[in-house]
Amino acid sequence: MSGRANSSSALLRPSFGQRAGRVVLIAAALVFLAIFLFLPVAAVFAQAFSQGWTMYRDSIHQEDVLSALRLTGLVACIAVPLNVLFGISASWAITRFEFHGKSLLITLIDVPLAVSPVVAGLMYVEVFGLHGWLGPWLSDHNLHIIFAVPGIVLATIFVTFPFVARELIPFMQAQGSDEEVAAVVLGANGWSVFWRVTLPNIKWALLYGTILAASRSIGEFGAVSVVSGHIRGLTTTLPLEVEMLYNEYNFTAAFAAASLLTLAAIVTLVLKKSIESATGVHQHGQEKESES
Amino acid sequence: MPETKRRKAWSLTTRSSPLPGFRLSMGFTLAYLTVIVLIPLTAILLHGTRMGFSAFLHTVTAPRVVASYRVTLGSAAAAALLSAAFGLLLAWVLARYDFPGKRIVDALVDLPFALPTAVAGISLTALYAGNGWIGRYLEPHGIHVAFTPLGIMMAMSFVGFPFVVRSVQPVLEDLDPAMEEAAASLGANVWQRFTRVIAPVAFPALLTGTALAFARAAGEYGSVIFIAGNMPMRTEITALLIVTKLEEFDYTGAAAIAVAMLALSFAIMLAVNLIQWRIQRKEGKRI
Numbered sequence: 010m011s012g013r014a015n016s017s018s019a020l021l022r023p024s025f026g027q028r029a030g031r032v033v034l035i036a037a038a039l040v041f042l043a044i045f046l047f048l049p050v051a052a053v054f055a056q057a058f059s060q061g062w063t064m065y066r067d068s069i070h071q072e073d074v075l076s077a078l079r080l081t082g083l084v085a086c087i088a089v090p091l092n093v094l095f096g097i098s099a100s101w102a103i104t105r106f107e108f109h110g111k112s113l114l115i116t117l118i119d120v121p122l123a124v125s126p127v128v129a130g131l132m133y134v135e136v137f138g139l140h141g142w143l144g145p146w147l148s149d150h151n152l153h154i155i156f157a158v159p160g161i162v163l164a165t166i167f168v169t170f171p172f173v174a175r176e177l178i179p180f181m182q183a184q185g186s187d188e189e190v191a192a193v194v195l196g197a198n199g200w201s202v203f204w205r206v207t208l209p210n211i212k213w214a215l216l217y218g219t220i221l222a223a224s225r226s227i228g229e230f231g232a233v234s235v236v237s238g239h240i241r242g243l244t245t246t247l248p249l250e251v252e253m254l255y256n257e258y259n260f261t262a263a264f265a266a267a268s269l270l271t272l273a274a275i276v277t278l279v280l281k282k283s284i285e286s287a288t289g290v291h292q293h294g295q296e297k298e299s300e301s
Numbered sequence: 302m303p304e305t306k307r308r309k310a311w312s313l314t315t316r317s318s319p320l321p322g323f324r325l326s327m328g329f330t331l332a333y334l335t336v337i338v339l340i341p342l343t344a345i346l347l348h349g350t351r352m353g354f355s356a357f358l359h360t361v362t363a364p365r366v367v368a369s370y371r372v373t374l375g376s377a378a379a380a381a382l383l384s385a386a387f388g389l390l391l392a393w394v395l396a397r398y399d400f401p402g403k404r405i406v407d408a409l410v411d412l413p414f415a416l417p418t419a420v421a422g423i424s425l426t427a428l429y430a431g432n433g434w435i436g437r438y439l440e441p442h443g444i445h446v447a448f449t450p451l452g453i454m455m456a457m458s459f460v461g462f463p464f465v466v467r468s469v470q471p472v473l474e475d476l477d478p479a480m481e482e483a484a485a486s487l488g489a490n491v492w493q494r495f496t497r498v499i500a501p502v503a504f505p506a507l508l509t510g511t512a513l514a515f516a517r518a519a520g521e522y523g524s525v526i527f528i529a530g531n532m533p534m535r536t537e538i539t540a541l542l543i544v545t546k547l548e549e550f551d552y553t554g555a556a557a558i559a560v561a562m563l564a565l566s567f568a569i570m571l572a573v574n575l576i577q578w579r580i581q582r583k584e585g586k587r588i
Binding site: 027031034035037038041042044045046047048049050052053056091094095098099101102105106107116117118119120121123124125126127128132133134136138140141142167170186189190193194198199202221224227228229230231234235248249251252255260263267270274275277278279281282286 | 559
């Protein structure tokens with residue numbers, strides 16, 4: 010290695026062996042990613058277009074696929090805003106006040122991340138299903154939650170429950186409350202503090218969490234599958250429609266529908282990355298969030 | 302009555318804050334948490350254990366159920382190890398090296414988080430089936446991936462490895478190069494620098510990421526069921542067994558197995574929190 014007279018950084022100047030090692034490691038990582046990530050995505054589009062563009066277009070324009078697409082959009086439009094409201098409210102309480110049981114509350118917010126999607130769906134069957142706590146009462150009043158849209162919405166809310174809160178809590182903690190306290194001291198009321206000070210400060214982190222929640226709510230499969238009942242045109246979301254088409258050996262149509270979901274995933278990744286590099290939100294990518 | 306309840310919540314604060322909105326935000330947070338998480342969780346725990354201890358034990362240790370644990374936990378453990386190895390490699394390459402396309406690679410790592418599991422499931426099955434892009438090169442050598450435990454492991458690794466990358470990468474990026482330079486100037490070679498300087502800092506993060514990958518793999522459903530083949534006793538995962546019980550209207554059996562799965566999830570969650578807590582305590586000491 011280097012002589013005594015060299016600066017300390019020269020000590021870390023890579024030798025030939027280290028440069029070769031670096032090339033090998035980068036190449037190994039890229040090969041792994043190509044096989045593990047790139048091929049599955051490419052396979053979706055290859056299968057979707059295997060019968061040509063016309064067949065692809067016809068597969069997507071089927072009434073069942075379109076109604077599944079509408080339902081997926083509807084569910085996301087209900088579940089995501091509610092979780093945004095919860096995320097803001099939870100992170101305001103947790104980061105702006107000191108109270109007993111705060112770490113317990115933070116742990117409870119993480120619970121949906123630890124629960125298997127199938128178990129999550131089953132939980133709502135236990136409460137609202139025919140044999141569940143409220144089942145008899147609901148059926149007396151002719152209200153349908155399980156095997157109907159409300160159950161799908163509830164299951165989706167559950168699996169996307171932590172995303173916004175987990176994004177906002179560390180962000181608002183790091184930001185501190187000095188500006189908000191100053192605004193209150195100067196006579197602003199609570200809502201104007203929130204709209205004029207807090208919201209402008211947290212908007213990118215909020216958007217980031219919202220994108221994660223929306224992405225997961227569009228793609229959720231396991232939890233929704235348990236409560237949906239798979240009624241074509243009524244209670245099938247797009248991921249469930251993919252499953253049903255696939256199980257009917259209608260592979261081209263299944264992959265055509267899957268290609269729409271894949272596009273949504275790619276858009277999610279692009280948006281995430283843009284927010285990260287444009288605003289510094291989540292620069293480290295230290296998410297332990299998940300999954301779709 | 303609600304008034305006294307609210308007052309109680311108010312007295313929960315241990316330090317007064319000049320900011321408004323504690324009652325409103327805390328009230329909504331707790332109400333929402335209760336409706337969405339706590340009540341359903343209680344319902345399943347009560348239903349799953351209502352049958353009594355011996356009947357519960359009998360249900361969750363039936364041969365087909367135990368076989369499903371073996372398939373699920375064995376594949377999840379193998380997937381977690383594979384995720385740990387490749388996750389560490391990716392985290393290292395992303396944290397330490399510059400190469401063309403690095404930003405794209407960094408963004409792509411999150412793909413398994415964003416891609417719906419059902420899409421991942423059918424796509425991996427298409428790849429590894431006998432006529433698939435990868436399967437057609439493996440099958441002639443007698444390596445069957447689709448519809449075997451190996452396929453289950455591949456699907457579980459797909460959804461698991463980003464947890465390892467995202468846990469380890471920030472730690473490696475934060476590691477002060479001056480520490481390594483100091484070690485190098487004292488004569489440490491590459492291997493010593495890795496084992497003595499980098500590994501002690503990165504190991505807890507690697508452990509956390511691997512535990513998260515394992516937890517996700519053990520509960521995974523969508524990406525696995527397509528590639529698994531779902532043969533009882535051989536390639537049937539526990540999550541699918543719950544769905545099967547539900548379809549047979551065996552609600553109590555499904556709930557009992559779900560309670561067993563929840564116990565495992567919470568044990569892993571506890572372990573991860575303990576690791577995090579120890580890291581924070583160590584860091585606190587150092588500062």
